[in-house]
Amino acid sequence: MSSASRRITPISGMMLFAVVFYAAGYILFPMYALVKESLMGIGQLSFEPYRQFFRSSLLEASINSISISLLSVLGSAAVGTFFAYVFTFFEFPAKSFFSKLVLVPLALPPLVGVISFLFLVGESGMLSRVLALLSGASPSLFTVNGWTGIVVVHVYSFYVYFYLFVSSGLSQLDGNALDASASLGATRARTILKILLPMLTPSLVGASLITFMSSMASFSAPFLFGGATRYLTLEIYAAKLNGESSSAAALSILLLTISVCALFFLRWWQAHKQYLLSSKGTIRVSAVPHGKLTRILVIFSAFALVSLFALPIITIVAISFVKEGSWTYQIFPTSFTGKNYLHLFEEPRLLEPLLNSICMALVATAGVVCLGVTASYLINRKHFPGRRLLEVILSLPFGIPGTVIAVGLILGFNRPSLFSFDSILIGTFWIMPLAYAVRNLPLLYRSTTAGFEAISPSVYEAAETLGSSQVRTFRKVIVPLLLPSIVSGALLVFINSAGEFVSSILLYSYSTKPISVEILSQLRLFDLGVAAMYSTLLMLMVLAVAAFSNRYSRATIAT
Amino acid sequence: MATVNLQNISKTFGEVRALSPLDLHVKEGEFFSLLGPSGCGKTTLLRIISGLESPSSGEVRIDGSNVTALSPQRRNVGIVFQNYALFPHMTVFQNVAYGLEVKKMPGSEIRRRVEDILGKVHLLEKVNTPVPLLSGGEQQRVAVARAVVVEPRILLFDEPLSNLDHALRIETRAEIKRLQREVGITTIYVTHDQGEALALSDRIAILSKGVVQQIGTPDELYFHPHNAFTASFIGHANLFSAIACREYFGVQGLTESELLAVLPEEIILSNNSGKAKGKISNKEFSGSSVEYTIDFLGQSVKAHRPSSEKSFNGEIGSEVCLSLDASVQRKVKYE
Numbered sequence: 015m016s017s018a019s020r021r022i023t024p025i026s027g028m029m030l031f032a033v034v035f036y037a038a039g040y041i042l043f044p045m046y047a048l049v050k051e052s053l054m055g056i057g058q059l060s061f062e063p064y065r066q067f068f069r070s071s072l073l074e075a076s077i078n079s080i081s082i083s084l085l086s087v088l089g090s091a092a093v094g095t096f097f098a099y100v101f102t103f104f105e106f107p108a109k110s111f112f113s114k115l116v117l118v119p120l121a122l123p124p125l126v127g128v129i130s131f132l133f134l135v136g137e138s139g140m141l142s143r144v145l146a147l148l149s150g151a152s153p154s155l156f157t158v159n160g161w162t163g164i165v166v167v168h169v170y171s172f173y174v175y176f177y178l179f180v181s182s183g184l185s186q187l188d189g190n191a192l193d194a195s196a197s198l199g200a201t202r203a204r205t206i207l208k209i210l211l212p213m214l215t216p217s218l219v220g221a222s223l224i225t226f227m228s229s230m231a232s233f234s235a236p237f238l239f240g241g242a243t244r245y246l247t248l249e250i251y252a253a254k255l256n257g258e259s260s261s262a263a264a265l266s267i268l269l270l271t272i273s274v275c276a277l278f279f280l281r282w283w284q285a286h287k288q289y290l291l292s293s294k295g296t297i298r299v300s301a302v303p304h305g306k307l308t309r310i311l312v313i314f315s316a317f318a319l320v321s322l323f324a325l326p327i328i329t330i331v332a333i334s335f336v337k338e339g340s341w342t343y344q345i346f347p348t349s350f351t352g353k354n355y356l357h358l359f360e361e362p363r364l365l366e367p368l369l370n371s372i373c374m375a376l377v378a379t380a381g382v383v384c385l386g387v388t389a390s391y392l393i394n395r396k397h398f399p400g401r402r403l404l405e406v407i408l409s410l411p412f413g414i415p416g417t418v419i420a421v422g423l424i425l426g427f428n429r430p431s432l433f434s435f436d437s438i439l440i441g442t443f444w445i446m447p448l449a450y451a452v453r454n455l456p457l458l459y460r461s462t463t464a465g466f467e468a469i470s471p472s473v474y475e476a477a478e479t480l481g482s483s484q485v486r487t488f489r490k491v492i493v494p495l496l497l498p499s500i501v502s503g504a505l506l507v508f509i510n511s512a513g514e515f516v517s518s519i520l521l522y523s524y525s526t527k528p529i530s531v532e533i534l535s536q537l538r539l540f541d542l543g544v545a546a547m548y549s550t551l552l553m554l555m556v557l558a559v560a561a562f563s564n565r566y567s568r569a570t571i572a573t
Numbered sequence: 574m575a576t577v578n579l580q581n582i583s584k585t586f587g588e589v590r591a592l593s594p595l596d597l598h599v600k601e602g603e604f605f606s607l608l609g610p611s612g613c614g615k616t617t618l619l620r621i622i623s624g625l626e627s628p629s630s631g632e633v634r635i636d637g638s639n640v641t642a643l644s645p646q647r648r649n650v651g652i653v654f655q656n657y658a659l660f661p662h663m664t665v666f667q668n669v670a671y672g673l674e675v676k677k678m679p680g681s682e683i684r685r686r687v688e689d690i691l692g693k694v695h696l697l698e699k700v701n702t703p704v705p706l707l708s709g710g711e712q713q714r715v716a717v718a719r720a721v722v723v724e725p726r727i728l729l730f731d732e733p734l735s736n737l738d739h740a741l742r743i744e745t746r747a748e749i750k751r752l753q754r755e756v757g758i759t760t761i762y763v764t765h766d767q768g769e770a771l772a773l774s775d776r777i778a779i780l781s782k783g784v785v786q787q788i789g790t791p792d793e794l795y796f797h798p799h800n801a802f803t804a805s806f807i808g809h810a811n812l813f814s815a816i817a818c819r820e821y822f823g824v825q826g827l828t829e830s831e832l833l834a835v836l837p838e839e840i841i842l843s844n845n846s847g848k849a850k851g852k853i854s855n856k857e858f859s860g861s862s863v864e865y866t867i868d869f870l871g872q873s874v875k876a877h878r879p880s881s882e883k884s885f886n887g888e889i890g891s892e893v894c895l896s897l898d899a900s901v902q903r904k905v906k907y908e
């Protein structure tokens with residue numbers, strides 16, 4: 015690519031201004047507001063809010079958060095790696111069907127996942143009561159809450175990271191290295207420990223960090239399942255509700271620091287710890303030979319586990335048909351009806367949260383696409399000082415817990431400022447789409463940048479030598495080539511936004527109540543059928559989007 | 574040192590028949606090659622010998638004892654893979670020492686042996702380098718050292734040179750041959766490069782579509798191929814039908830199911846007028862010889878003439894007359 019086309023023109027200058035304005039106003043400014051509030055909240059400089067960290071309740075919350083996150087990493091690693099191993103090295107009937115079931119938790123908005131567990135193994139969960147009935151023990155033996163509850167839900171939600179990372183690690187693995195080890199006389203255990211695991215370290219570390227960050231940021235699980243367990247995200251929420259802004263801000267900064275450190279470590283690790291052994295030639299991942307008994311045992315437990323993991327979804331869908339008020343003390347609901355869904359169209363009150371969420375998610379997605387594609391274009395194709403810094407700032411929210419982002423936005427926009435065009439955003443329609451956009455922009459930026467990296471520079475050069483202007487090159491060459499990456503990123507942003515709970519619960523106002531908050535209200539009113547109905551709708555939305563995305567990417571590859 | 578005997582070995586993957594039942598006998602200390610085009614089942618056969626794949630039928634015997642049911646760990650067979658299959662998270666030393674550690678050898682003995690073998694492959698100064706930092710040729714030598722150091726009974730190579738560039742390939746193959754002589758180990762070497770097989774091997778088995786076509790010394794295969802496949806694969810021989818032989822070259826006595834295999838250097842070109850007329854479609858100068866391609870009866874005939882030969886000089890597009898050395902009597906079976 016010629017250096018001339020890398021220069022900033024008036025048009026790209028305007029684009030750059032918009033991106034910098036966004037980064038400064040909606041990422042850095044809220045963080046600045048956090049710092050300011052934590053130090054100056056009571057009118058003068060004071061470190062009082064930070065001293066509270068040493069109060070026993072907060073110390074306990076920090077220790078809980080970190081320990082539970084570490085346990086979640088261990089649990090997810092065990093389950094996810096097990097699945098990855100089984101699906102790579104074993105052949106069994108209906109494998110492709112089961113390999114899709116394994117991905118199910120990806121399709122669940124976090125809140126929905128937690129609620130389904132509540133129905134299954136919560137205080138009067140169906141599964142716990144069935145197990146109690148079968149074994150004759152007390153149901154409390156089979157209910158989980160507190161620490162175990164949170165860890166169980168986390169493992170369910172996050173093992174997919176390990177499954178995906180390790181599967182991809184295994185698929186790139188040189189199967190001959192395992193064969194070489196075997197022919198040098200190593201036992202299977204030795205080959206797995208000394209060769210396979212070390213070669214998978216990059217995948218395992220990557221998945222561990224992401225799981226750790228997600229657990230630290232987790233809100234729904236401790237909120238609904240934790241009982242009296244103190245958790246950092248919950249403490250922030252409680253402080254905010256109690257009007258202790260500066261202590262909420264100080265806590266947010268603590269959590270932010272931990273998460274951002276993890277994020278930078280992840281980045282550093284991914285950049286430095288790659289085994290780039292060029293291995294040309296045909297690579298066979300030969301099945302590590304296993305004894306018959308091992309095979310049967312392993313495959314059976316994989317079947318059992320996968321089926322267990324599909325249970326939450328079945329539960330939610332079933333409960334969405336339960337008649338209001340008909341399910342009290344029985345283990346299973348007794349009467350089913352389609353009314354919950356019909357009501358949706360009869361009572362505007364019920365339809366409203368759904369429409370709100372869709373509308374806000376669309377606004378957020380539109381904004382994210384415009385800004386994300388522009389930013390990715392500028393950073394990948396233009397030379398200007400501070401390029402890398404801008405990239406780091408734009409991707410930062412990926413590592414920031416939703417609670418922290420929400421508190422930052424509240425503190426930043428509860429008074430007029432340059433970035434809110436001199437109005438107060440809190441309490442208006444715009445604050446939630448803004449929060450969704452800030453949280454999800456890194457996703458779209460990543461997928462678009464990956465698209466850019468896949469386009470060879472000679473494509474631009476070809477377009478330029480044909481006399482195409484830069485704007486024309488962008489519209490006619492770059493955008494069409496990037497479209498698949500942009501569309502898949504945008505779809506992800508949309509479904510994340512539509513189901514977003516963490517920031518919604520801190521930011522919503524009654525006039526724009528989103529579906530996730532409404533699910534919670536219905537749950538509180540014990541209208542389980544309606545709560546499950548909304549959850550089912552969210553899942554359907556995810557499925558529809560996933561199916562479309564699949565179709566679309568296949569269609570674009572075919573052309 | 575050991576002998577290898579394969580009896581009635583075959584392999585099918587689901588519907589695909591990768592190997593038809595075959596017998597092979599490799600002698601003690603022999604350098605034996607499996608040669609054939611891509612997909613003919615060479616790797617599969619090698620993996621069966623090493624125990625990484627089990628045969629659908631037949632027996633593998635090493636030194637007379639039946640090892641068919643033995644796992645690769647217990648066969649004591651060294652393999653060098655096409656992509657080297659080094660352990661990427663280890664240094665050169667750790668890679669080579671791995672097999673010795675498995676055998677629970679004392680540390681001092683391991684060090685002595687590793688350094689000994691690394692000296693032989695000229696890698697002593699790289700002993701503590703992580704393997705991803707090595708060049709392709711160096712990685713290849715580490716792979717050989719790792720396989721040889723455990724003193725396996727037999728050594729297997731799966732196209733070990735195919736990832737190297739031409740010059741390095743020639744150099745490395747000489748190294749492999751030297752090492753094999755020094756250690757005196759029975760070696761089975763897979764390749765699809767006939768030049769490599771001819772240069773290295775004591776004997777060669779030609780494989781095509783999972784069937785052994787012929788086994789013999791390089792000399793036998795080159796000058797006395799049994800069938801058309803071997804003739805054209807090993808010597809790039811031209812194949813002429815019985816009719817063409819009778820009509821144009823005056824060679825009698827071929828049956829309908831036979832072809833005459835004529836090596837490129839056995840074709841004589843002249844500007845005389847004669848019956849066998851062709852047209853030069855390409856001409857390449859390769860130093861010691863000039864290589865002509867001639868359109869003859871719709872067939873592309875290859876003829877190599879020594880470049881010192883001054884009696885004939887044809888240009889692309891001109892007509893030539895073909896004739897054969899009177900001694901050419903190489904009849905081969907049709908496929």
Ligand SMILES: Nc1ncnc2c1ncn2[C@@H]1O[C@H](COP(=O)(O)OP(=O)(O)OP(=O)(O)O)[C@@H](O)[C@H]1O
Pocket residue numbers: 296586589590591609610611612613614615616617618765
């Ligand atoms: N695990 C397998 N499953 C199914 N088919 C296989 C498997 N391994 C090999 N084959 C098939 O068996 C045949 C022989 O394969 P093999 O790898 O032995 O060939 P090769 O001679 O080593 O080829 P190349 O020179 O390309 O390495 C091929 O048709 C291949 O597709």
Ligand SMILES: [Mg+2]
Pocket residue numbers: 615616617731
């Ligand atoms: Mg092969």
